[in-house]
Amino acid sequence: MNKKEVFMKRAINQANKAYNKLEVPVGAIIVKDDKIIARAYNQKEGKKDATKHAEIIAIQKASKKLQSWRLLDCEMYVTLEPCSMCAGAIIQSRIKKVYIGAMDEKTGSCGSVFNLFKDYKFNHHVEVEYNVCQTECEEILKEFFKMIRKNKKAKNKLDSSII
Amino acid sequence: MNKKEVFMKRAINQANKAYNKLEVPVGAIIVKDDKIIARAYNQKEGKKDATKHAEIIAIQKASKKLQSWRLLDCEMYVTLEPCSMCAGAIIQSRIKKVYIGAMDEKTGSCGSVFNLFKDYKFNHHVEVEYNVCQTECEEILKEFFKMIRKNKKAKNKLDSSII
Numbered sequence: 001m002n003k004k005e006v007f008m009k010r011a012i013n014q015a016n017k018a019y020n021k022l023e024v025p026v027g028a029i030i031v032k033d034d035k036i037i038a039r040a041y042n043q044k045e046g047k048k049d050a051t052k053h054a055e056i057i058a059i060q061k062a063s064k065k066l067q068s069w070r071l072l073d074c075e076m077y078v079t080l081e082p083c084s085m086c087a088g089a090i091i092q093s094r095i096k097k098v099y100i101g102a103m104d105e106k107t108g109s110c111g112s113v114f115n116l117f118k119d120y121k122f123n124h125h126v127e128v129e130y131n132v133c134q135t136e137c138e139e140i141l142k143e144f145f146k147m148i149r150k151n152k153k154a155k156n157k158l159d160s161s162i163i
Numbered sequence: 164m165n166k167k168e169v170f171m172k173r174a175i176n177q178a179n180k181a182y183n184k185l186e187v188p189v190g191a192i193i194v195k196d197d198k199i200i201a202r203a204y205n206q207k208e209g210k211k212d213a214t215k216h217a218e219i220i221a222i223q224k225a226s227k228k229l230q231s232w233r234l235l236d237c238e239m240y241v242t243l244e245p246c247s248m249c250a251g252a253i254i255q256s257r258i259k260k261v262y263i264g265a266m267d268e269k270t271g272s273c274g275s276v277f278n279l280f281k282d283y284k285f286n287h288h289v290e291v292e293y294n295v296c297q298t299e300c301e302e303i304l305k306e307f308f309k310m311i312r313k314n315k316k317a318k319n320k321l322d323s324s325i326i
Contacts, residue, residue, distance in 0.1 A: 049222075051256070088250070091247070
């Protein structure tokens with residue numbers, strides 16, 4: 001495995017934590033100087049808060065760790081393409097580069113529905129690399145929704161809340 | 164004053180709190196059934212966290228109050244046009260309508276740089292009304308940046324952090 005894959009596996013570990021808590025399995029980590037400074041998974045259902053996507057929680061943790069809102073020279077590995085809220089937060093926090101696993105055709109804002117990092121001129125440019133451990137990142141989502149369809153209790157919990 | 168103006172004044176009160184703490188003065192409130200359920204102001208500098216925009220904090224407070232991530236039938240009053248992060252959070256949390264004071268030509272994502280609520284098809288439609296107490300909302304921002312230019316200490320604190 002190359003370095004990118006090693007880090008994405010750590011993000012996948014986070015996605016698995018979400019899976020086990022019946023949250024849509026998305027995980028994110030933030031790396032600086034080849035060290036992981038923040039780990040997070042989607043907690044929207046458990047925290048009853050739509051802002052609790054993995055990326056937002058990871059940014060908040062990294063900011064706390066660095067004691068700065070500027071996450072300069074930081075890279076994020078995320079198992080699913082960020083939505084507009086999360087892509088916006090990545091720009092706001094000046095993250096340098098984002099590595100994405102699976103794409104999200106419905107709400108993905110880094111190339112699918114649109115590309116917030118490229119289509120518009122903001123005051124910070126974010127580099128992106130796609131398809132890092134893509135198959136594995138897709139599989140965990142497919143497995144999750146398959147399980148949800150079979151499991152009525154889990155389905156009721158999630159209701160129409162798919163991110 | 165009509166109802167919209169009364170509520171926007173409450174958001175302006177929040178923006179003034181930010182001003183007094185040397186934060187870019189943006190305030191937001193969330194209203195449900197004509198009652199304010201959340202009040203917030205920009206705390207990006209103080210909290211050292213780029214996600215701490217007024218809108219995000221207001222959404223988090225309202226979610227906690229309602230014990231739900233779905234802010235159905237809720238309306239937000241915000242003194243400055245939301246950025247892409249905040250516009251995305253408004254969609255994610257299913258807020259029904261947003262009333263905007265001043266526009267933000269640089270990062271505004273509800274009509275200025277682009278319109279996240281209209282340009283793309285997401286699974287939730289957000290209504291928008293512009294120019295509510297626009298002059299007053301603009302004035303507080305103008306005053307703030309004028310004060311910042313004069314005040315070196317405040318300028319150093321803010322550095323290049325303008326939202």
